[in-house]
Amino acid sequence: MKMERQAMKGKGLNLGLQLIATVLVLCFCYTCEVAEGKSQQTTKKTYIVHMDMSKMAETYEDHLQWYDSSLKSVSESADMLYTYSSIIHGFSTRLTQEEAELLEKQSGILSVLPEMIYKLHTTHSPEFLGLGSSDSVVPASASSSEVIVGVLDTGVWPEIKSFDDTGLGPVPSTWKGTCEAGKNFNSSSCNRKLIGAQYFSKGYEAAFGPIDETMESKSPRDDDGHGTHTATTAAGSVVSGASLFGYAFGTARGMAPQARVAAYKVCWLGGCFSSDILAGMEKAVADGVNVISMSIGGGISDYNRDTVAIGAFRAVAQGILVSCSAGNSGPSPGSLTNVAPWITTVGAGTLDRDFPAYVSLGNGKNYSGISLYSGKPLSDSLVPLVYAGNVSNSTSGNLCMTGTLVPSQVAGKIVICDRGSNSRVQKGLVVKDSGALGMILANTELYGEELVADAHVLPTSTVGQRAADAIKNYAFTDPKPTATIASGGTKLGVEPSPVLAAFSSRGPNLVTPEVLKPDLIAPGVNILAGWTGAAGPSGLTRDTRHVSFNIISGTSMSCPHVSGLAALIKGAHQDWSAAAIKSALMTTAYATYKNGENILDVATGQPSTPFDFGAGHVNPMAALDPGLVYDASVDDYLSFFCALNYTAADIKQITNEDFTCDSSKKYSLGDLNYPSFSVPLETASGKGGGAGVTSTVKYTRTLTNVGAPATYKLSMTSKTQSVKISVEPESLSFAKENEKKSYTVTFTATSMPSGTSSFAHLEWSDGKHVVGSPIAFSWT
Numbered sequence: 001m002k003m004e005r006q007a008m009k010g011k012g013l014n015l016g017l018q019l020i021a022t023v024l025v026l027c028f029c030y031t032c033e034v035a036e037g038k039s040q041q042t043t044k045k046t047y048i049v050h051m052d053m054s055k056m057a058e059t060y061e062d063h064l065q066w067y068d069s070s071l072k073s074v075s076e077s078a079d080m081l082y083t084y085s086s087i088i089h090g091f092s093t094r095l096t097q098e099e100a101e102l103l104e105k106q107s108g109i110l111s112v113l114p115e116m117i118y119k120l121h122t123t124h125s126p127e128f129l130g131l132g133s134s135d136s137v138v139p140a141s142a143s144s145s146e147v148i149v150g151v152l153d154t155g156v157w158p159e160i161k162s163f164d165d166t167g168l169g170p171v172p173s174t175w176k177g178t179c180e181a182g183k184n185f186n187s188s189s190c191n192r193k194l195i196g197a198q199y200f201s202k203g204y205e206a207a208f209g210p211i212d213e214t215m216e217s218k219s220p221r222d223d224d225g226h227g228t229h230t231a232t233t234a235a236g237s238v239v240s241g242a243s244l245f246g247y248a249f250g251t252a253r254g255m256a257p258q259a260r261v262a263a264y265k266v267c268w269l270g271g272c273f274s275s276d277i278l279a280g281m282e283k284a285v286a287d288g289v290n291v292i293s294m295s296i297g298g299g300i301s302d303y304n305r306d307t308v309a310i311g312a313f314r315a316v317a318q319g320i321l322v323s324c325s326a327g328n329s330g331p332s333p334g335s336l337t338n339v340a341p342w343i344t345t346v347g348a349g350t351l352d353r354d355f356p357a358y359v360s361l362g363n364g365k366n367y368s369g370i371s372l373y374s375g376k377p378l379s380d381s382l383v384p385l386v387y388a389g390n391v392s393n394s395t396s397g398n399l400c401m402t403g404t405l406v407p408s409q410v411a412g413k414i415v416i417c418d419r420g421s422n423s424r425v426q427k428g429l430v431v432k433d434s435g436a437l438g439m440i441l442a443n444t445e446l447y448g449e450e451l452v453a454d455a456h457v458l459p460t461s462t463v464g465q466r467a468a469d470a471i472k473n474y475a476f477t478d479p480k481p482t483a484t485i486a487s488g489g490t491k492l493g494v495e496p497s498p499v500l501a502a503f504s505s506r507g508p509n510l511v512t513p514e515v516l517k518p519d520l521i522a523p524g525v526n527i528l529a530g531w532t533g534a535a536g537p538s539g540l541t542r543d544t545r546h547v548s549f550n551i552i553s554g555t556s557m558s559c560p561h562v563s564g565l566a567a568l569i570k571g572a573h574q575d576w577s578a579a580a581i582k583s584a585l586m587t588t589a590y591a592t593y594k595n596g597e598n599i600l601d602v603a604t605g606q607p608s609t610p611f612d613f614g615a616g617h618v619n620p621m622a623a624l625d626p627g628l629v630y631d632a633s634v635d636d637y638l639s640f641f642c643a644l645n646y647t648a649a650d651i652k653q654i655t656n657e658d659f660t661c662d663s664s665k666k667y668s669l670g671d672l673n674y675p676s677f678s679v680p681l682e683t684a685s686g687k688g689g690g691a692g693v694t695s696t697v698k699y700t701r702t703l704t705n706v707g708a709p710a711t712y713k714l715s716m717t718s719k720t721q722s723v724k725i726s727v728e729p730e731s732l733s734f735a736k737e738n739e740k741k742s743y744t745v746t747f748t749a750t751s752m753p754s755g756t757s758s759f760a761h762l763e764w765s766d767g768k769h770v771v772g773s774p775i776a777f778s779w780t
């Protein structure tokens with residue numbers, strides 16, 4: 001967990017990726033790094049072998065015997081790590097690439113997928129979301145405490161107050177999971193809040209060797225902090241007087257404080273391995289969770305070769321909502337992961353809360369940055385200021401990498417370090433070790449004005465690019481530059497808010513451009529939630545500070561906000577499908593401020609678009625009563641696979657079902673009953689779209705009434721002259737609950753626009769509810 005965003009650049013598409021081992025990012029905590037691995041012919045690697053049960057010969061007594069005989073036919077020595085029996089039928093094992101290729105050619109084998117390694121991707125957010133700081137707004141009900149959120153992450157630290165179960169009734173009778181004992185973890189570590197905790201390490205240990213128990217616990221215990229943070233963000237209990245060193249002081253609570261938490265530890269120091277993730281997802285589904293929260297994502301591939309997408313499909317088919325982080329690879333376009341349409345893909349925005357740290361210069365100028373430093377402050381008097389690039393014997397000295405600063409030139413000074421490469425807190429440690437008094441962490445162009453707060457080990461202010469350039473200019477031109485840094489505590493009411501985080505991964509969706517992603521955004525910048533007792537707030541090995549709460553950023557943090565809100569909606573509407581809950585969250589989201597302007601993008605300072613925020617920012621109170629929903633069942637996804645031209649074998653890899661597309665039927669990607677619209681159009685250079693040539697596409701949607709009888713009227717706003725939009729019919733009357741009505745939108749492209757994308761917004765309203773959908777056009 002060392003490198004910043006640059007490391008994530010240049011990660012290409014791996015569509016149709018076969019037996020190439022590629023290590024992928026799955027972590028969406030914003031300090032993580034990506035590594036790439038290369039396959040070797042002779043060494044063994046883990047593969048997930050997906051078997052077609054319908055092809056099992058009758059001569060076998062049971063499926064295990066069949067799996068074993070298939071495996072032994074290519075490798076005498078290989079053992080099964082896991083056998084899978086619900087999400088997929090099959091097993092994971094260690095094979096050479098050659099053996100894997102041989103096995104995949106055998107009859108009865110659907111696929112042999114190489115292991116992927118996924119790297120790891122509040123006090124105030126409930127009020128910001130209009131949920132209030134207590135339970136007064138959403139009253140606790142018996143049903144809200146029946147909902148179970150399964151969190152696949154780095155485990156949990158059960159002793160913190162956020163897992164206090166005071167006031168909760170017995171564990172829901174639907175719960176079938178366990179509290180697995182292991183190193184530093186007893187079966188009694190669970191309670192009525194944390195109802196289950198399990199760990200999955202076979203894939204990790206097969207690749208890395210036995211877990212080093214001096215470094216991490218072979219048990220559900222969280223030695224990292226990430227898993228405790230995400231679990232308590234989703235469904236932590238109410239804790240008053242929470243803060244990190246006094247920062248963000250207030251009442252901390254998860255989004256669904258009545259819901260129960262089940263932790264599935266699938267991520268280890270070496271990453272999150274897909275064979276373990278699949279085992280964890282299977283267990284979560286079997287245990288009876290209602291929501292799966294996964295702040296891990298990977299590279300993207302076709303859905304039938306993407307373990308997380310396959311696992312999520314089976315969960316969604318059983319009514320479990322799966323919420324995943326969109327990724328931290330923004331602001332580059334097309335940087336999303338977890339894009340399967342049955343997954344709820346969550347980007348990140350800011351809260352209206354800031355932790356200012358002021359930089360005062362010898363020239364009298366004063367700049368505002370951000371920091372969570374908590375130790376002894378610098379004195380008010382000015383001290384010498386240097387740019388790291390000028391006091392280093394390394395060409396990359398400006399980045400404050402370990403061992404690059406010359407102590408005699410930095411001792412007693414404030415050092416300006418450029419952001420990038422190593423982690424932000426690591427830079428602070430390097431600066432402190434070289435004898436400096438403080439650090440100014442300077443955003444470069446890549447990071448713009450995005451300010452991410454960290455619990456630094458010395459007085460620090462992280463400043464945006466504009467301030468950074470001004471401070472550097474002063475340091476370069478003044479013969480005796482000086483500065484000091486002062487903390488401004490916690491500031492609330494920051495405007496505008498939310499703004500889109502620069503790191504939040506962006507569309508368009510490179511796998512299926514007809515599906516708009518991300519789906520929505522939620523708070524993911526400087527979020528306070530529970531923390532592990534095994535690591536300090538900076539995550540640095542040498543950070544010996546202990547905290548019960550920590551403030552961190554990433555789409556890892558926004559994902560569990562949505563997971564918890566989904567649990568809240570599930571509690572209020574127990575019969576709703578995963579697609580209905582997701583629709584409620586999306587159609588009620590907001591994309592504009594009160595002045596009508598779109599949510600700003602901190603990366604550019606300009607308004608962001610649906611390719612950045614999807615349907616917009618979550619609005620939980622409205623989502624509890626959406627009026628209408630775009631529901632979707634397994635049949636809808638089957639038609640979607642047919643529109644993708646998937647073969648019966650491809651479809652079986654995802655659904656575990658035999659299904660053949662009807663060759664006489666015309667399937668269209670635009671007809672997936674999705675709560676948003678993405679319409680790729682061809683440019684003059686593309687086929688059939690020459691200048692002046694009109695092309696027309698039709699998307700059909702079906703709305704289900706989940707409110708009282710009402711008539712909904714259409715309204716449409718469009719920002720493009722290049723596409724004519726017509727909707728038929730323009731009024732939908734629902735006489736009873738659960739009634740369904742369909743409509744068709746016809747998009748007629750009449751000319752080429754000046755840019756490559758444009759947007760419109762469609763709304764159905766009965767005067768009480770507004771059911772909104774973004775429309776994104778792209779010309780390719």
Ligand SMILES: *[C@@H]1O[C@H](CO)[C@@H](O)[C@H](O)[C@H]1NC(C)=O
Nearest residue numbers: 183184185186187188189221
């Ligand atoms: C587990 O139980 C044992 C015996 O009661 C106790 O000594 C130990 O402290 C417990 N460990 C944890 C992590 O709760």
Ligand SMILES: *[C@@H]1O[C@H](CO)[C@@H](O)[C@H](O)[C@H]1NC(C)=O
Nearest residue numbers: 358359360366367368486488
């Ligand atoms: C710098 O500006 C901030 C905010 O305007 C203010 O609170 C702080 O006192 C100023 N510091 C100095 C040294 O002027």
Ligand SMILES: *[C@@H]1O[C@H](CO)[C@@H](O)[C@H](O)[C@H]1NC(C)=O
Nearest residue numbers: 387388389390391398475476
């Ligand atoms: C310090 O570094 C900057 C940027 O690399 C450079 O422009 C400047 O000349 C350097 N100053 C000194 C004194 O070396």
Ligand SMILES: *[C@@H]1O[C@H](CO)[C@@H](O)[C@H](O)[C@H]1NC(C)=O
Nearest residue numbers: 392393394403404405406407
């Ligand atoms: C840079 O200088 C420091 C201190 O003089 C020294 O310890 C270090 O080895 C040098 N590093 C390089 C890369 O030359």
Ligand SMILES: *[C@@H]1O[C@H](CO)[C@@H](O)[C@H](O)[C@H]1NC(C)=O
Nearest residue numbers: 512514642643644645646669
């Ligand atoms: C599926 O095949 C049809 C017919 O060959 C083609 O027109 C269509 O573009 C294909 N769809 C996709 C998503 O590849």
